[in-house]
Amino acid sequence: MRSHRPTVLLLISALCCVVLVATGCSMPTLAYRNAPTLISWRAGSYFDLDPAQRAEFEQRLERVHAWHRREELPRVIATLREARRRTDGEVSLADAKWLVGAVEDHYRKAAARTVDESADLIPTLRPEQFATLERKLADVDEEFVEEWIDASPEEIRDARIERATKRAEEWLGRLDPAQRTWLRSRLDEIPIDYRAARADRLRRQAEFLALLRGDATATRTRMDSTAVVAPLKRWVVDWDHGRSPGELARVARLIRDYSALYVELINGATQEQRDHLRGQVDAYIDALSKQMP
Template identity: 30%
Template sequence: MTSLRLCRRIAVLLSAALLAGLAGCASLSLAYRQLPLLAGFWADAWLDLDRPQRARLREQLQAWQAWHRREELPQWLALLQQAHAALDGGVTPDELLALEQGARASAERCLRQAAPLAAPLLADLRPGQWRHLQRRMDEKAADWHDRQAGRDGPAERGKRHAASLERWLGDLDRGTRRQARADAEGWRFDLPAMAQARAARQARTLEALRAWSRQDLAGGTALLMQNLQPQPAEQAYRDEVLASLLRLLNGLDAGQREQVRRHWAGWRAELHRLHAP
């Protein structure tokens, strides 16, 4: 098995983990089936939609999910069938980078499909709704800054890192979870630089949505894809994250790797049920 094939398989698992995170502790199947409802609530909170706009959004989300179930789930399933051997032999930095490339490819396909569905709704937004979106973004950024700048910032980063790992790998034993949190708490975090990168990403998101609203679908999608790339100011932090992840993955013993395989096998079974007509 080549390293590229290995990482493509893991990339699918990462994408599935993002879906699992939509519903917190709920199952992947439940999160996926509720995706139009959950995404609708989320979009309404950010855009302050009126009733006709909410109805239109619900229809578009259902159409997008039907495409995703038909087109994306089979690709995930094809890779998940071979995923049980993914961790054998150790994981290299190049493999992690290939993993990210695979996840971004999935995201780009999803955004390209979403663009023509979202464009009419975005074109219908009133100036007050765009201002509402800007205010929500600013509030979210201020809340993030307060949490990161406070005395509990490192602990917060450690907690979120461990939770993200468990969504991807399944339950970690106490020692592994403690080490993951300790690693994250020790990462060098340049708050001004990270805040600047976050602000640039926020501005790019707003610009992308406005591009979609003008029917510039390719331009808006390209801007959103830029947001998935690390900014120069984030590179040092990103390098520490990748190094920590490599140590954790390559430090799993045989029993822990088997637990991860069982976790991923559960996803595969759920995805089979979701894809069944």
């Protein structure tokens, strides 16, 4: 899990990830078409789902996918087109704020629908599957600590620069030496408290595990399904719930600072780079338009 939500250039990536349901595939048409299978496979790696559970979950995801193609995909494509239009001129922080809101809105709708469709599968999870999930989350946390907390300041700085440069070049094409130097300098002006980010993530993971176990028990005792699903849905769609005022301020500041960085980067891009950016967005629009029902 990332330490902060993506912004500006990254938001276009994030929007595509929402569309592809975070499959990690670089081929939008293939990934979107096969999203239910890919997601059920990923969930299976976290829970060690048995064949029957995986098949049932994939069937539920097929229904979510059909709904998304019918109801949400036209809106996603409209958002991409509007993002494309906004890159024709000077990009502003208001544009970045709009894109943040659009990405979050698309994510929340898809996530909520997925919870509605699949929450009643929670009672089929067995104790050993919860244990598998805990081990997987612990492994992810260990990797995070190794990369972003235990590493030296120089290693962390280099990793941040490498990641930011890679993301920028995915959309703008290759940065020239002056742009790379500028990006390094700007990143140094945006501190990230990785310990605070980890603490927030661990808190949310603990809430998630408690909700899953509680939902499983409650469902088995035939509690009102609405009461069971509502807390889980809130956890999925409301990232800020339960955050302290200090943590809310930290996250908001990080989003604002990264937004400003990427707005400056886009506005300082060469014509060739801006054409590359628009071409990338056009490619996603074209690929996803072919998936319309």
